[in-house]
Amino acid sequence: MSPVKVWCAIVKEKILAMLKENDGYLSGMEISRKLGVSRTAIWKNINSLRSDGYQIDSITNRGYQLISSPDILNAAMIQDHLGTELIGKEIEILKTVDSTNEEVKRRANLGAESGLIVAAEEQTAGKGRFGRSWNSQDKEAIYFTVLIRPELSPGDIASITLAAGYAVCLAVREYTQLDARIKWPNDIIIGHRKLCGILTEMAAQSDKIDYIAIGIGININQKSFPEEIKTKATSLYLETGHKIDRNDFFRIVIRKLDMVLKSFCVSVSVKDIENFKRLCATIGRKVSVQRFDSILEGTAIDITPSGELVIKANDGKKYDINSGEVTVQGIY
Numbered sequence: 001m002s003p004v005k006v007w008c009a010i011v012k013e014k015i016l017a018m019l020k021e022n023d024g025y026l027s028g029m030e031i032s033r034k035l036g037v038s039r040t041a042i043w044k045n046i047n048s049l050r051s052d053g054y055q056i057d058s059i060t061n062r063g064y065q066l067i068s069s070p071d072i073l074n075a076a077m078i079q080d081h082l083g084t085e086l087i088g089k090e091i092e093i094l095k096t097v098d099s100t101n102e103e104v105k106r107r108a109n110l111g112a113e114s115g116l117i118v119a120a121e122e123q124t125a126g127k128g129r130f131g132r133s134w135n136s137q138d139k140e141a142i143y144f145t146v147l148i149r150p151e152l153s154p155g156d157i158a159s160i161t162l163a164a165g166y167a168v169c170l171a172v173r174e175y176t177q178l179d180a181r182i183k184w185p186n187d188i189i190i191g192h193r194k195l196c197g198i199l200t201e202m203a204a205q206s207d208k209i210d211y212i213a214i215g216i217g218i219n220i221n222q223k224s225f226p227e228e229i230k231t232k233a234t235s236l237y238l239e240t241g242h243k244i245d246r247n248d249f250f251r252i253v254i255r256k257l258d259m260v261l262k263s264f265c266v267s268v269s270v271k272d273i274e275n276f277k278r279l280c281a282t283i284g285r286k287v288s289v290q291r292f293d294s295i296l297e298g299t300a301i302d303i304t305p306s307g308e309l310v311i312k313a314n315d316g317k318k319y320d321i322n323s324g325e326v327t328v329q330g331i332y
C-alpha cells in the first residue's frame with residue numbers, strides 16, 4: 001500500500017473508533033479538530049464506512065452517530081486495548097487473498113517485522129496440511145497468519161504449532177467456556193469435531209530460523225458445513241448456539257498467542273509441555289499413524305519436550321512421532 005493509502009486507512013479507522021466510543025452524536029468539527037483533517041475528508045470517510053456496511057446517522061448541526069456495525073473484521077477494533085508485546089502491533093485485514101500464509105511469507109521475504117498479523121475475510125487458495133486445500137469462502141470464520149522471527153532452531157517448529165493450538169484452546173475456553181482440546185499436532189477440537197486447523201511454515205538457513213508463519217483458521221459463526229465435512233467440522237456458533245463477535249474473540253486469541261509465544265520464544269519449558277498435555281485429547285487414546293510403508297498402531301502416551309507424540313505400539317515398543325497424519329479413535 002502507498003503511504004497516502006495507509007494514511008487514509010488510518011484516518012478512516014480513527015473516525016470509526018471515535019464514533020464507537022461516543023454514545024450520542026459527534027460533530028464533524030470535533031472529529032476534524034481531533035484528527036487534524038478537513039470536514040470534506042471526514043464526509044468522504046463516513047461515506048466509505050457506509051459502503052462497508054456501517055449504518056451511520058447524520059443530523060445537520062449535531063454530527064454523526066454510529067447506529068450499527070457490519071460483521072466484518074476491523075483492525076482498529078481488534079487493536080483497541082490489545083495490550084500485547086510480541087505480536088499484533090501491525091494487523092492488516094484483507095477482503096480477499098490467495099492465502100494469508102502465502103501473503104505473510106511474501107511480506108517476510110521483503111523484510112516484514114516479527115509480530116505482523118495478516119487476516120482475510122476470504123482466501124481463494126487457502127492451504128491445509130499435506131497439500132490439501134482449506135475451505136475459506138465462509139465470511140463467518142477467521143483466517144489469519146502470524147509472522148514471528150524467534151531465536152529458535154528449526155527443530156522447534158513442531159512445538160510452535162502445539163503452542164499456537166494451546167493458545168487458541170485457552171481463548172475458546174475463556175470466551176465460551178467450551179471444552180476445547182488439541183488433537184495432536186495441529187487441530188483444535190470440541191467433542192469429536194474440528195473447530196480450528198493450524199498450518200505452520202518456516203524459512204530457515206542451516207541452524208537458524210529466518211521466520212515462522214503460523215496460519216490459523218477458526219470456524220466461528222458458520223451455521224452449517226458442506227455435506228463432505230458436516231460430521232467432522234464444528235463452529236463456535238454451533239457449539240454455543242449464539243453468534244460470536246469475531247473482533248472481540250480475535251482480540252482474545254491474539255492475546256493468548258502473545259502470552260504463549262512470548263514464553264515459548266525464550267525456551268520451551270517442561271511446564272509448557274505439561275500444559276499442552278493437559279489439553280491434548282490425543283493422549284490416552286488408541287491411535288494409528290502411517291509410517292513409511294507401514295501403519296503403526298498403539299496408544300498415545302506422552303508429548304516430548306520438542307513436541308513429538310510418544311506412542312506405545314501394540315508390540316510394547318515406544319515411538320516418537322514428529323509428523324504424519326495420526327488417526328485418533330473416537331475423533332473424526
Ligand code: BTN
Pocket residue numbers: 098099100101102123125126127128129130132134142143144145186187196197198199215216217218
Ligand atoms: C489443517 O488443518 O490442515 C491446517 C489448516 C490451516 C488453515 C489456515 S487458514 C489461515 C492460514 N492460511 C492458509 O492458507 N492456511 C492457514
